[in-house]
Amino acid sequence: MFSGNYNYTRDGSNQALNRLAAYMIAAGAQVRVYSPTTDTPAFVPAGDLVSAPSVAIPGRGEYRLALGLTRALRADLQRFQPTAIHLSAPDLLGAQAGRWGRKQGLPVVASLHTRFETYLSYYGLDWLRPSAERYLDSFYRGCDRVLAPNAPIADLLREQGLGERVRIWGRGVDRERFSPARRDTAWRRSLGIADHEIVVAFLGRLVMEKGLDVLSETMIRLRGLPIRPLIIGEGPARAFLEAKLPEAIFTGHLDGETLGRAVSSADILFNPSQTEAFGNASLEGMAAGLAVLCPRAPSTSALISGGEDGVLIEGADAKAYAGAIQGLVAEPMRRLRLGRAARISSARYDWSTICGSVLDVYRELGAAPEQRARSAA
CATH class of the missing domain: 3.40.50.2000 (Glycogen Phosphorylase B;)
Structure with missing residues (x-):
C-alpha cells in the first residue's frame, strides 16, 4: 500500500486506510505500507510501515511530499514480493509504484480519498485545474481498478472513461463512539x-x-x-x-x-x-x-x-x-x-462489510485466495 500520509497526521483518508489494513491482516494478509513519516506520528499504524523519503510541503508544513520510489524502496518491494499494489494518493510515489507494479505483472488498485483538483480554487490556482484533471485521469487510467467512495463519484469516473474499472469502497462509522x-x-x-x-x-x-x-x-x-x-x-x-x-x-x-x-x-x-x-x-x-x-x-x-x-x-x-x-x-x-x-x-455504514468489498476486488483480480475472502466476511 502506498500513501501520502498514513499516520503522521490524523484525517479521514488515513483512518480508512488503517481500517482496511487492519481488516486485511485479520483476514490473513500481510500488509506493507510505504509512506512519508515524521518523528511525531499521530497514532500507531496498522501493518508494517516503511518510511518513504519526503520533504515538507511549502506553506503546509504539517504535510509531507514523498520524493518517489527510491532504489531502497524498490529493493524492499522486491524482498516483500507483493501480490497486489494499492495506491491511495496520486503523487509521485503512487505514480511510480503503479508503474513498478504493472512491470511486475501485478494488479494495481487505486482508492480515491480526496478531490484534489477542487483544492486549487482555495489557493487562487484555478488556472491549474485542467492540467491537474488531465494528470489525475492518466493516473487512474493506469490502474486495474479504481475504488470510488460512493455511487455519484463512481458514476462520474465512469463518465470520464474509466468504465468497468470502477468499484465502490465506501466508509464506515463507529456508532457506539458517535451516538x-x-x-x-x-x-x-x-x-x-x-x-x-x-x-x-x-x-x-x-x-x-x-x-x-x-x-x-x-x-x-x-x-x-x-x-x-x-x-x-x-x-x-x-x-x-x-x-x-x-x-x-x-x-x-x-x-x-x-x-x-x-x-x-x-x-x-x-x-x-x-x-x-x-x-x-x-x-x-x-x-x-x-x-x-x-x-x-x-x-x-x-x-x-x-x-x-x-x-x-x-x-x-x-x-x-x-x-x-x-x-x-x-x-x-x-x-x-x-x-x-x-x-x-x-x-x-458498517466497517466490516465495507472493507470486505475491497477484499472482494483483490479476489476478483486474483490477488487474494477465494477462501480468505469468505472467511473474512
Whole structure:
C-alpha cells in the first residue's frame, strides 16, 4: 500500500486506510505500507510501515511530499514480493509504484480519498485545474481498478472513461463512539454553554479548503441568536477562525471517546466543505443523531436525503446556510426528527462489510485466495 500520509497526521483518508489494513491482516494478509513519516506520528499504524523519503510541503508544513520510489524502496518491494499494489494518493510515489507494479505483472488498485483538483480554487490556482484533471485521469487510467467512495463519484469516473474499472469502497462509522447516548450536558456546561444554547459544531482539519471562509461568514450572520459555534479539530487555519469567531469554543484535536462525546453533545453539525470525496465528519454527525447541514455535492448527496435525514444547500452561500441554521434553531422538533432519521441512516455504514468489498476486488483480480475472502466476511 502506498500513501501520502498514513499516520503522521490524523484525517479521514488515513483512518480508512488503517481500517482496511487492519481488516486485511485479520483476514490473513500481510500488509506493507510505504509512506512519508515524521518523528511525531499521530497514532500507531496498522501493518508494517516503511518510511518513504519526503520533504515538507511549502506553506503546509504539517504535510509531507514523498520524493518517489527510491532504489531502497524498490529493493524492499522486491524482498516483500507483493501480490497486489494499492495506491491511495496520486503523487509521485503512487505514480511510480503503479508503474513498478504493472512491470511486475501485478494488479494495481487505486482508492480515491480526496478531490484534489477542487483544492486549487482555495489557493487562487484555478488556472491549474485542467492540467491537474488531465494528470489525475492518466493516473487512474493506469490502474486495474479504481475504488470510488460512493455511487455519484463512481458514476462520474465512469463518465470520464474509466468504465468497468470502477468499484465502490465506501466508509464506515463507529456508532457506539458517535451516538446520542454520548451526549453530555455536564461537559457542555463545563465549557460555558448555557442549557438553552444550540451548539453548531464543525468537525475536521482547520484548513481553508474545508470551507472555513463560508463557516465563519455563516456564523457571523447568526450572531444575536442563542447559538454557540463548537470547532472540533486542529490545523494551520485555526488563527483565521479564532479571529473571525472569538465567541466560538475551540477544542483542538480530539480522539476516541473524547471526540465521540464532543460531537454527540452538539445539536447541529455544519460541514461546509465541497472538497470531500466521502464526508466522514458528516457521517459521524449523523451517527451521533445530529441535524447535519452540508452543501449539495456528490459526496453529501450519497449520504443524505435532503429534508429527510439532513439538510443540503446549493453552492457556498453563507446567507442560505445561515437561514437553514436559523430554521433549525426555531424548529426544535424538526431538528430532532432529522437527527433521529440520520442516526437510522448511519446504520448502513458498517466497517466490516465495507472493507470486505475491497477484499472482494483483490479476489476478483486474483490477488487474494477465494477462501480468505469468505472467511473474512
